[in-house]
Amino acid sequence: MAEVTFDRGDDLNALSVQAMEELKAAADLLSRDTSVSAVLLTGGAVFSAGADLGDPALRKRSSMSLLEQREAVRLGPDLCEAWARLEQITIAAIEGFCIGGGLALAVSCDHRVASQDAHFRLPEVPLGMNMSWRSIPRIVALIGPSRAKELVVLGQKVEAEKALAWGLVDRIVGKGEANDAARALARDYCAVPPIAARMAKEAIEASAHSLAYATSFMDRDQFLLSRTSKDHEEAVRAFSEKRAPKFGGD
Template sequence: MGDKLFDTDWRTIRVQRREAIVEVALSRAEARNALNGELMEELTDAAALLRLRTDVRAVILTGADSYFSAGADLSASQARTALPLIESRRAVMAGPDMCRAWREIEAVTIAAIEGYCIGGGAALALSCDFRVMGEGAYLRLPEVPLGMNMSWRSIPGIVALVGPSRAKQFVMFGEAVDAARCLDWGFADEAVAAGEAFTAARRWAEKVAVLPPIPVRMTKEAVNAVAGATAQASIYMDRDQFLLATSTQDYREGVAAFREKRPGRFTGG
């Protein structure tokens, strides 16, 4: 009987195993690992296959040597404007479903980040248990300056990691938060020399792999339950807020300003 996780001919990710550690790499180099529908679907499917495996102790999620992910494609957001609302509401769940699938993996998950990790890529990395960042790596959320809210049900997790004030800074301003500041704030668990994030993540995974697996999984489940106790109640409307935000003139202006490399002129309309 085959093993679907390793036997599947994945198109946008690479999956390999080293004893009790599984490594999943985003592999859409032609688009700088931008999260299109296919990549999000494969990441979700891989997470679902990993979720309850008892033979896996740790999972490393990584990107390329010089970038993690450029985030979600703006073109996908704009294409949804032509869909009926009920179809748009379904379509915008791909990102949140992917992040939830990664949060629900019972094994410990570690994101190894080099270079830029933007938007939905940052939301994905923040869905893991730990993050290791190479020097020069950064997290950035460009959504608000583009006229969108930050959705993907990620704000409760951001607040749990860094607190309300820093969460507001991170989400509102759309500014890059480098590895050193991520370590200081609580987004990163280790900052290492450039090019060493994956090696360091493997050390974390090996440290986990020798621990008794049952109490490790119990601890992860308990901590996540406490940290996210009110998450669903506080963020269940964020996809509708996203659809509202992307229907505004400010959103159209934000995207135009980004493409034309100029400051946006926002009116609240």
């Protein structure tokens, strides 16, 4: 069993460029480790608030050429893909909230174990952006298309009990107990013959996600396009001013 902990020691645990690069590097390293049968991904007091919008490295993208921006925004989907393609069983232990890119990363894992006070939210579409990082096929596979529309399009907060009923998470435990519960599940997987387990996971993933790339390969271009819309500017402005937005479809 291996454990990867992402904890910035604050109340957001946001995903900076550096954090995403390190998390991807951790997955790439583990992909070559034949001694590990299960991998835990844990956060701090909260799992993650998503992308760190205050990160200078993210803000720098606005001055890049379009081609450079397109290359830069590969990091999010590449991070999630690195975790999704691990042959070991992966388990995300979620305390507190799991928002935006944090949820995209969590659904890239095989299992999600959440504390009873955890909640989940995708604010991207209400802010005039698409939901990217190739996460939509994974979300649809977990909760179905109707519930995916509630989660993705409406951006509503989903509490732990509803997330369990929907299939977004697999276990709910007491506050502060997610890591221990995830380790217990990992130990169950570690007791299974590793070659057979890896082959079974590969077959299941191929069955569940055979069209995932075909339905999500354009989402980084959609992200770049949606970020240029007036509706996105209005959504962000309205959020900052604490008022209802007025969208014009532009």
